[in-house]
Amino acid sequence: MSRVTLSRYLIEQTRSHNTPADLRFLIEVVARACKEISHQVSKGALGGVLGSLGSENVQGEVQKKLDVISNEILLEANEWGGHLAGMASEEMDNAYQIPGKYPKGAYLLVFDPLDGSSNIDVNVSVGTIFSVLRCPDRQGETGDLGEEAFLQPGTQQVAAGYAIYGPQTMLMLTLGDGVKGFTLDRELGSFVLTHDDIKVPESTKEFAINMSNQRHWEAPVQRYVGELLAGETGPLGRNYNMRWIASMVADVHRILTRGGVFMYPRDAREPEKPGKLRLMYEANPMSMIIEQAGGAATNGQQRILEIEPESLHQRVAVFLGSKEEVLRITAYHRG
Ligand SMILES: O=P(O)(O)OC[C@H]1O[C@](O)(COP(=O)(O)O)[C@@H](O)[C@@H]1O
Numbered sequence: 001m002s003r004v005t006l007s008r009y010l011i012e013q014t015r016s017h018n019t020p021a022d023l024r025f026l027i028e029v030v031a032r033a034c035k036e037i038s039h040q041v042s043k044g045a046l047g048g049v050l051g052s053l054g055s056e057n058v059q060g061e062v063q064k065k066l067d068v069i070s071n072e073i074l075l076e077a078n079e080w081g082g083h084l085a086g087m088a089s090e091e092m093d094n095a096y097q098i099p100g101k102y103p104k105g106a107y108l109l110v111f112d113p114l115d116g117s118s119n120i121d122v123n124v125s126v127g128t129i130f131s132v133l134r135c136p137d138r139q140g141e142t143g144d145l146g147e148e149a150f151l152q153p154g155t156q157q158v159a160a161g162y163a164i165y166g167p168q169t170m171l172m173l174t175l176g177d178g179v180k181g182f183t184l185d186r187e188l189g190s191f192v193l194t195h196d197d198i199k200v201p202e203s204t205k206e207f208a209i210n211m212s213n214q215r216h217w218e219a220p221v222q223r224y225v226g227e228l229l230a231g232e233t234g235p236l237g238r239n240y241n242m243r244w245i246a247s248m249v250a251d252v253h254r255i256l257t258r259g260g261v262f263m264y265p266r267d268a269r270e271p272e273k274p275g276k277l278r279l280m281y282e283a284n285p286m287s288m289i290i291e292q293a294g295g296a297a298t299n300g301q302q303r304i305l306e307i308e309p310e311s312l313h314q315r316v317a318v319f320l321g322s323k324e325e326v327l328r329i330t331a332y333h334r335g
């Protein structure tokens with residue numbers, strides 16, 4: 001059987017689904033950067049890449065060396081491709097405009113360069129999450145590309161994906177027509193299509209939540225998780241299993257592979273923050289992937305993809321995965 005590489009798949013998409021050539025090149029460049037990040041991550045203590053820097057990002061989180069290295073790899077790889085007008089990242093306070101006359105390229109790239117970075121030093125899976133938006137058409141203007149250009153709801157994403165750096169490095173991708181999974185063949189140096197047409201099972205017996213926050217949750221989440229824990233003695237009438245990797249990439253990857261429900265609710269620790277995860281570069285791309293695989297993603301009240309963003313680093317509550325469970329917890333929120 002001949003192998004379908006990511007490049008071959010993208011060429012096919014250009015031919016048969018009219019995927020624009022510049023979007024194809026953009027995905028290729030992101031994939032190349034992910035290969036480089038995978039290489040850096042795999043060096044671990046041998047490469048001197050573990051541990052923290054003395055710095056914090058815009059959200060006050062301590063930056064790991066690999067957070068910054070991964071951010072630079074993505075910036076450098078994408079800066080000169082000509083397909084992008086700008087980039088925004090978890091690790092940068094402000095949007096980054098590609099130097100030159102605006103608008104340079106047709107797209108905007110938003111990313112979490114290294115997700116789950118608290119897990120790097122303990123050798124647990126981490127990943128890169130990315131989202132591609134169209135740059136609003138402002139032909140002729142030469143002004144700065146501001147944050148507003150990025151503030152588009154997730155329904156406007158033209159592509160989304162993540163790379164997971166685990167026992168295997170994989171790239172999961174959607175161009176809005178289902179989800180494909182590619183595994184990095186290190187001998188070939190290419191991502192090879194290994195998971196065609198990924199589907200999230202509609203029902204599940206597995207949930208993922210950071211239980212240590214239980215006392216801070218709101219009533220609908222208390223009720224729902226209480227019912228899961230009650231198992232066959234409770235109203236749901238069956239036993240559930242729990243997993244929490246604390247890398248969104250790894251938790252979502254498990255759900256794409258065998259189903260499940262992932263939750264990071266808002267809670268009372270910091271009432272002004274509507275959750276921990278970031279809308280633009282965590283929740284939106286993951287929600288597009290999950291929906292494209294037949295699952296659902298809400299903030300408890302509405303589809304995550306329909307939220308109108310107000311700022312680049314905005315946070316959001318996240319419930320995503322197998323449809324039946326996401327709809328149940330959303331119904332509990334709506335009362
Ligand atoms: O520390 P907690 O509460 O378990 O949170 C884990 C969550 O935080 C994150 O690590 C945040 O991502 P970053 O590492 O990119 O900041 C998610 O990947 C994960 O789901």
Ligand SMILES: [Mg+2]
Binds near residue numbers: 112114115116248282
């Ligand atoms: Mg993250």
Ligand SMILES: [Mg+2]
Binds near residue numbers: 113
């Ligand atoms: Mg991160």
